[in-house]
Amino acid sequence: MITLENEELKVTIAEKGAELQSIFHKKDQFDYLWQGAEGYWSKHAPNLFPIVGRLNDNKHIKDGKIYEMNQHGFARDLEFKVGEVTPDTVELVLQANEETLNRYPYEFTLKIHYRLDKNQLAVTYCVENHSDETMPYSLGGHPAFNLPINGEGKFEDYKLHFNAGAGLESLEYFEMEPLPYMSGRKLPLTALKNGEISIDRELFGAGLVMDMEMKGRIATLYSSQSSHSITLSLGDFPYLCLWTEEGMEAPFLCVEPFHGMADEYGEVGELADKRGINLLEAGQRDGHQYVMIFDNEWEVSICYLDNFIEVYPASERELVKMKEQLLDESRVDFYVGTQHFVKKELKGVGCEGWGIQFD
Template identity: 65%
Template sequence: MLTVLENDYLKVAIAKKGAELRNIIHKQEGFDYLWQGAEGYWSKQAPNLFPIVGRLNENKYLKAGKVYEMNQHGFARDLDFEVVDVSNQTVTFSLQENTETLERYPYKFQLKITYQLEGNQLMVSYQVENNSDEEMPYSLGGHPAFHLPINGEGVFEDYQLQLSPVPEKLDYFEMDPPPYLSGRKLPLDVLNEGAIPINRDLFGAGLVMDTQGFVKQATLTSTKSKHSISLEMGDFPYLCLWTEEGVEAPFVCVEPFHGVADEYGPVGALSDKRGINSLAVSESRTHQFAMKFT
């Protein structure tokens, strides 16, 4: 069952499983901005990543001498959320710990994800609450995948991601071996006046950039299309670009991250991960990004 939000500009559908976006439809022209999956390609649309982003070494981590296992990007994307509040243009989904999650992540938590339509903008808010009796480490992120070309206008390679404000330089994390970080940052040499060309080879392993909070907006745009998609970064410090490796997949993911994959090496603790967030007992925190569609 899908929850539908709708106004004069957009029609948005969200599933209970993973609180995942399933459609973002341009009302006037009837096309979907969101990738819908296809046989032989990546099947998801916009998974929500929690309580980790990326891959752990051996899919494991340590806590107080005990080994826990958790797959890439965590478990929230695979679990059913509860709808706790809904109107025509706003919906809030909630996920809490259960027996299954405690085996992989021994913390009591509540994760609320709220989607709100305002004109041609969709805001996404994550509220994380620590209900444990100890400090709780976590990462989270969005993973929306967009059809490219947008509405069939132009071809994949006609598009670029325009960053604003324009950074003089930008670093990305070297992947070695993918999907792990090497521990080194490299300059993004393809950056040209704040624009990153959409490039399959560059994005195949995931291009994770450290925006350091400077980049506020990233816009998918092309001179061949009258349509664009803008990501307002909010407080998210990392930006990932990804498309499926080894095939000419007609989509690109523009992903705001609070956290990154492990640096390649021995199994370690979540609290030691690069970019990890931490909540004190009974503390809650809200992270937000937004998407604008033209």
């Protein structure tokens, strides 16, 4: 077991699957990461490679030969070699071997690098193709977070807020039909309201895979009942999956950056033909990263009617309270990052807009 630690967080990682085991808040003595419980899903944060989701009949074809590979691939079940370790970084490495070649006939190296910096944990993947041909692959993170966070509030009190720069007015998701496969259709996500999704067990039980359209999205899991929050900066990951165990009152939610997805239902096919697949040329390497930020603080600007601007840091919980206060108080707007909230028609204060809205 590997430990990374600073004044704020203590992180443990297993060699098997290079899987996060714990993200512990030292001051308040609780774990952000799901620790498993009898009768529930037992993993914490598996790394998914070289596929994401399920293949038709758990098989794929390469040069006319059929290979078997289970859901989410094999990386999560194999031992990684540990590279250099410092108090706040570690790199773990998996290389192709006889076992992997029997399921995935490509020579590869997968490196997973963890870096702890204050209240942030960056997860960086490096995929190298040592074959003499193009290598198709998918990749994903599968972190599960305790919900409610630190026992504050209820599961249903939480929301996922998207900070999307110019505002997020719509999202589409990929229909899963029949489970656990894709139908090939994208549908509008009507649950999205004002750039947020309310956490709903029924909505996420089957796995909700969203098309993030633009790369670089930021998603924050928060509740007005909690002083803590979890933010994921998705980097170049084009899909985001939300999942909790179907039909159970499971006290966790997985927030999963994906580079790939399950097969569309049908015949066994080639990996290169899958939706969302990455195609890595011979001798080349790819890099992907997402970052988890715990109890993120934003720099907030409050604009008053007299045109006085006040700037100070605020937590997600404080921002929610601030938004509620704006409905009744004389403050006319505020910014959260690049998000702009407006209360009423403004004149002569360098702001414009009507009603509470995202600019």
